[in-house]
């Protein structure tokens with residue numbers, strides 16, 4: 001019987017099962033160790049490495065290398081039965097009646113279809129898959145077989161854990177942090193039930209720079225559609241993984257302002273107070289006209305060194321100090337929480353810290369207070385609203401502002417978390433230090449605007465060049481820069497997950513202004 005494919009202990013174990021063996025919290029799942037014959041699995045790993053091509057894929061939700069869909073092995077690998085015989089046998093075995101019977105017994109999931117739906121994912125340093133529920137079509141059981149590092153122990157500091165999230169007290173959304181965390185151990189297999197609105201899980205970023213997390217994963221499908229309607233906006237996992245291509249970073253617009261003109265915009269139009277905060281060059285009438293021309297042509301603009309150097313320099317020091325505090329705790333889900341900073345979720349949509357101190361002004365934080373001062377004295381003022389109307393050519397009304405901190409290794413927002421319903425100006429005043437580390441996009445932290453059509457269904461979020469995909473803008477975080485982006489109905493944006501290898505957080509004050517009409 002399959003002892004050249006499975007381990008003896010697994011065959012014995014599976015023959016003894018008479019009732020489901022799943023853990024119930026946070027939802028039915030099981031983690032089985034030493035499933036396959038060690039030699040057989042090593043052959044599979046060798047074939048994966050030597051014979052299959054892995055393509056790099058990145059979207060708001062994940063960063064991963066993915067090989068050919070294993071269901072189409074014979075179409076994608078020349079002479080597949082000869083070149084990848086072990087992978088062929090593994091696939092055949094996984095979707096055999098015997099193995100499906102085991103899944104049914106072990107999980108109590110009801111009868112399963114024989115449809116093959118699996119692929120191989122490779123996570124190197126920085127790769128991750130954020131919180132999602134796997135719900136698409138008839139998917140009933142998710143399985144993941146780990147082929148990571150057969151000769152080394154995978155430890156917590158390597159990252160790459162599969163994390164399961166419970167539903168929070170509202171009965172709808174996953175909580176801010178997971179309650180189950182499983183190492184991707186060599187020759188182990190995790191099974192869990194795909195439950196609409198429940199089966200939230202994520203793959204923690206791989207932080208090891210030497211180890212590779214390799215998995216073969218997929219789904220067993222129900223015979224009939226059983227409440228398996230897609231609940232959440234973005235297609236997740238396989239369909240999205242397959243849909244995505246290489247990431248593309250289009251250039252953003254930026255202008256440098258010459259400090260020569262003396263004529264300033266009328267004092268009654270711009271609050272004189274703004275002069276105490278904003279570099280004078282940005283308040284000069286002729287420069288405002290130049291910015292407006294640029295903005296109207298491009299739909300976005302980035303203004304560097306926006307606040308006065310004296311204000312920016314002291315902020316930079318404070319933020320740097322804050323980023324180096326409690327470093328050994330960074331990566332913990334409650335890192336830097338408290339004193340006015342709280343986690344904004346839910347994690348299948350977003351995670352970051354938001355600064356909202358209590359009105360009694362007791363539980364506060366110095367850095368948060370400094371940023372709040374900027375929010376109160378700059379972005380929330382009538383003077384700024386008037387200035388924004390002048391530099392954009394649109395009559396703008398302030399809708400909201402928020403102080404955010406995106407922590408390394410933890411935080412992000414996903415596309416579809418925020419779909420614009422009308423014309424607005426997105427205003428982001430960014431205080432993230434260390435410009436060079438962010439430019440390549442490898443550490444995430446950039447803001448990306450794209451159309452919802454591009455992220456729906458099978459369309460590719462990032463591929464194509466700017467001419468084909470004009471709604472796409474990607475903006476690297478830069479210290480003391482103000483980015484203005486005109487967004488219209490059907491546009492969505494996200495802040496890409498920040499890698500644990502980033503030296504600090506992304507700090508920003510984000511504001512939204514509703515566009516009433518052209519001035």
Ligand SMILES: O=C(O)CCC(=O)C(=O)O
Nearest residue numbers: 144162203215217237238
């Ligand atoms: O690799 C894992 O542990 C989970 C993968 C996953 O969630 C997926 O591909 O949908």
Ligand SMILES: [Fe+2]
Nearest residue numbers: 133134201237
């Ligand atoms: Fe998944």
